[in-house]
Amino acid sequence: VQLQASGGGLVQPGGSLRLSCAASGSILRVDNMGWYRQSPGNQRELVASITRGGRTNYADSVKGRFTISRDNAKNTVYLQMNSLKPEDTAVYYCNADTVRFGSLWSWTDGHDYWGQGTQVTVSS
Numbered sequence: 001v002q003l004q005a006s007g008g009g010l011v012q013p014g015g016s017l018r019l020s021c022a023a024s025g026s027i028l029r030v031d032n033m034g035w036y037r038q039s040p041g042n043q044r045e046l047v048a049s050i051t052r053g054g055r056t057n058y059a060d061s062v063k064g065r066f067t068i069s070r071d072n073a074k075n076t077v078y079l080q081m082n083s084l085k086p087e088d089t090a091v092y093y094c095n096a097d098t099v100r101f102g103s104l105w106s107w108t109d110g111h112d113y114w115g116q117g118t119q120v121t122v123s124s
Contacts (some may be wrong), residue, residue: 003114005021017120091119
């Protein structure tokens with residue numbers, strides 16, 4: 001199972017970016033997915049998470065500006081980031097907490113998968 005994140009880049013304050021993260025492998029099901037971020041000198045923090053059923057949770061600092069969504073058929077999670085601020089600058093990581101993979105006759109549940117990280121820089 002691999003998670004591949006994309007969509008980061010350089011954007012001016014007030015701008016928007018959309019991050020994507022696709023899980024690949026012989027995946028049968030992905031449970032909770034989320035986005036975390038880490039800036040230099042700081043711990044990795046939760047930005048937003050989403051259950052398989054679509055229930056969402058956001059850090060207070062991004063509420064009203066960021067929207068997390070997912071496509072279960074594509075095993076993909078998205079993060080739409082609007083009204084970006086310089087303090088949003090960080091490496092963003094996607095996470096899947098439980099992934100069932102294999103076949104319908106022989107499957108395994110794996111836990112805590114991370115994408116490789118994508119840099120988001122908000123600067124004028």
